[in-house]
Amino acid sequence: MEHTHSSTLSIAKHNATTLNIVFIVGFSLLTSIGAQIEIPTFPVPFTLQTFFVLLSGAVLGKRNGALSQLLYISLGIAGVPVFSGAGFGIAKILGPTGGYLLAFPFIAFLVGYAMERAQNFWWIFASMFTSMLVLFFIGTFHLYTFYLHRFSESVEKGFLLFSVWDMVKLFAASSIAHQLVRRKKTSQQTL
Numbered sequence: 001m002e003h004t005h006s007s008t009l010s011i012a013k014h015n016a017t018t019l020n021i022v023f024i025v026g027f028s029l030l031t032s033i034g035a036q037i038e039i040p041t042f043p044v045p046f047t048l049q050t051f052f053v054l055l056s057g058a059v060l061g062k063r064n065g066a067l068s069q070l071l072y073i074s075l076g077i078a079g080v081p082v083f084s085g086a087g088f089g090i091a092k093i094l095g096p097t098g099g100y101l102l103a104f105p106f107i108a109f110l111v112g113y114a115m116e117r118a119q120n121f122w123w124i125f126a127s128m129f130t131s132m133l134v135l136f137f138i139g140t141f142h143l144y145t146f147y148l149h150r151f152s153e154s155v156e157k158g159f160l161l162f163s164v165w166d167m168v169k170l171f172a173a174s175s176i177a178h179q180l181v182r183r184k185k186t187s188q189q190t191l
Contacts, residue, residue, distance in 0.1 A: 020060075020064055023059070023060055023064065023068070024060065024064050024067050024068045024071060025068075025071065026068075027052060027055070027056040027059070027060060027065070027068035027069075027072075028068045028069070028071040028072040028075065028082075030052040030055075030056075031049055031052040031053060031056070031068070031069065031072045031082075031104070032072060032075070032076075032080075032082035032083075033048075033052075034047055034048030034049040034050075034051060034052045035047050035048075035049045035082060035083055035084045036084070036085075036086065038084050038085065040085075041157075041161060042157070043095075043096035043097075043143070043147060043148070043157060044096055044097050044100070044139070044143065044157060044158055044161075044162075045084050045085070045097075046162065046165050047084050048169070049084070049100075049104070050100075050107075050132065050135065050166065050169055051169040051172065051173055053069060053104045053107050053108055053111075053135075054107070054108075054111050054128050054131065054132075054169070054170070054173040054177075055173050055176060055177065056068045056069060056108045056111075056112075057107065057108035057109060057110065057111025057112035057113075057114075057115065057131075058111050058112065058115050058124070058128075058173065058176070058177035058180065059177075059180065060108075060112065061112040061115070061116075062108070062109045062110075062111075062112030062113045062115075062116070063109075063112070064112075065108035065109060065111065065112040066105040066106070066108045066109040066112070067105075068108065069104035069105040069107075069108045070105045072104065073093075073101055073102070073104065073105070076088050076089070076092060076093075076101070077089065077090055077093065083097070083101070084097065094146065095146075095147070096142075096143050096146075096147045096148075096158075097139070098142055098146065099138045099139040099140070099141060099142020099143060099146075100135060100138070100139035100142070102138070102142070103134065103135045103138040103139060104135075106134070106138075107131045107132075107134065107135045110127075110130070110131040110134065111127060111128055111131050111177075114127030114128075114130075114131070115127070115177065115181070118177070118178075118181045120178070121174060121175070121178040124174045124177045124178050124181065125170065125171070125174040128170055128173055128174050128177070129170060132166060132170060136158070136159045136162070139158055139159075140154050140155055140158035140159045141154075143157070143158040144158070
């Protein structure tokens with residue numbers, strides 16, 4: 001009887017691990033699809049990447065969300081055309097969008113961490129908004145340091161240009177994450 005119980009636990013752990021891997025790979029692929037949905041602007045394009053980065057942390061949690069984004073970056077560096085404009089390679093990391101890309105795992109981690117304490121829509125929105133500010137700080141700093149070398153132009157082209165577009169993505173991601181939190185609470189109450 002005890003052997004059957006340990007076998008059942010072993011199978012459950014294996015299934016959970018497999019499911020985690022599928023979701024990590026899935027969000028990495030969603031981020032790469034989001035990168036291809038772009039409006040070209042110079043030097044940093046509008047894309048849907050950040051929408052999936054935020055959701056990776058919200059859905060997968062801090063560790064797996066960060067892992068999904070590390071996988072995404074690793075695939076791009078290894079030569080898979082997953083970055084915006086079907087780009088790939090270390091040149092993208094060293095280019096104008098490199099700071100944003102390198103911040104993705106950290107942002108997913110921050111959102112996942114905040115989701116552990118999520119109570120309502122405004123908490124989720126504030127957490128994602130703060131994470132986006134961190135993303136823009138890192139991305140704009142990288143843009144200034146390695147590419148434009150003019151602070152005001154870096155802020156204009158690396159942050160201010162995106163404010164309206166990213167607010168739309170932020171509201172959408174927050175709404176989806178809030179629905180997930182509500183469903184999770186409802187399912188826990190029915191157990």
